[in-house]
Amino acid sequence: MSVHILIVDDENEICEMLSRHFRFLGYEVDQAESAEQALEIMSEKRMEVVISDIMMPGMLGTDLVSAIRTEYPMTHVIMITGYVTLENALTCMRRGADTCVFKPLEDLTELDEAVERALDDLRRWKDKFLELQGMKGGKK
């Protein structure tokens, strides 16, 4: 399956950089410069994973997590933040983000692994669904 990742950060250079990185790894990547724009894109395109900054002008990343959790429960969210506080991390966790990775992302592998884990999870569910479909088919 082709995997879609959405990168949300008000710092365009970071969006570009992460997009480049994940495209290199073979993912399909979109970019948004705000949480609002992210929701707009998501209304038209299914995303497997969203990687979002927390501190952004307008809607905060933590609010984006809440919105995604209710509207797109299957989409995984990974937070990145330069504003490392316990409170930020707790909010991310409570609102259902997968994890929170701290900038400056000196090593991108932590982020890669988070994406991998999210995709594993999605794959497991997909297998379950396929299995269920197979069972239905068998009963016919």
Added chain:
Amino acid sequence: MSKIIDRRILIAEDDLTSRLILSQTLSKANFQIVVANDGDEAWHIIKQADSPRLAILDWMMPGFTGLEIIKKLQYLDSNKHVYTILLTSKTERQDLIRGLKAGADDYLVKPYDADELLARIEVGRRIIQLEEDQVSFQNELKKYATDMEELATDRAKQLVHADRMATLGLLSAGMAHEINNPLTFISGNRQVLSDCWPTIKNSLEQDLKMAPANSAQIGFCLEEIPKIINGVGTGVSRVKKIVDGLKSFARQNETIRKPSSIHDCINQALILCKNRLKYNVEVITDIPEDMPDINVDKQQIEQVLVNLLYNAADAIEEQQKQGSIEISTRLKSGKIEIIVEDNGGGLPEKILAGLFNPFFTTKAMDKGTGLGLSICQGIIEEHDGTIRAENRSSGGARFIVELPLFTTTEGATK
């Protein structure tokens, strides 16, 4: 307190009989006599720092006359006043006035009555005592004034320092944040470039085979690009270290204090430093079991200890030897002292003054940012404690942290 004046009296009289009578009278009245046989000797004694405060001077004697001595006294460069009683056989009113004008405090005409002499001496002593009281009062006042001034300067310095630290804290938080974003994409882009490199390298190698004409440039790229990628990486790590330092520098004001055991703090700090200390450093701890609790933010105190331990380890490493760090604690009048000492190179005199300043470092670029000790100082002062540094007599540095003990009244109000 003003000092009580002693009972010494200088007698300057050349005539033996007169001198003896005078001495006897005074001795009987419990005075200690210092004798001068002539004017020169008298002057010599008076000039000395600890001379008697009261002098009975004969007018007529060999060497300086009593009158001359009294005149010279006016110019003696000393703020000590010698009370002088001029002895004279002259009865002329004119003479007496001359003596008093020259600066004599009192006079007696020979032959004199012993009781009158003693009475006049008492007058003199009263005046000397008054003078003495006034001098010591003035001194007290002066001392009080300087004390107040010192206090005010200290307080002002503290305030300026606190203010500077607070500003610096805000500034560093802002700076850390501002630097972090560009650092993120520099670092990320480097990694992307590094991931792309094998592909680029492959095609460059192909090109090299196909077009040997460009071999010099292609060779250069093959050689240098990996180094460029590495160089950027080194830069990123270095900047990240500074950013981390700035962040913890900024964070030191948010304390959460709880009664904690210093024992735990030290052990935790040692665990955190385990990797740094395992090769060339032996750690000796001397911590009494039953230390009372201190009311601190445990993590922050751990950070102080970690910074001190890292510095000690650095100092030992610089000496390229096996070293030891001693950590000890002791109680000292309502306070707890935590001492971290090492047998590294110690602290040269000229760096002592600036040691705790932010960004003061003697270490290489990629080793120290110079924030360690200023962070320590910030944390300890926030805890109403002090931190100071000194050299051990046996070589190496000693850092002494003093923290107030946790008192139960404090706990009850919490």
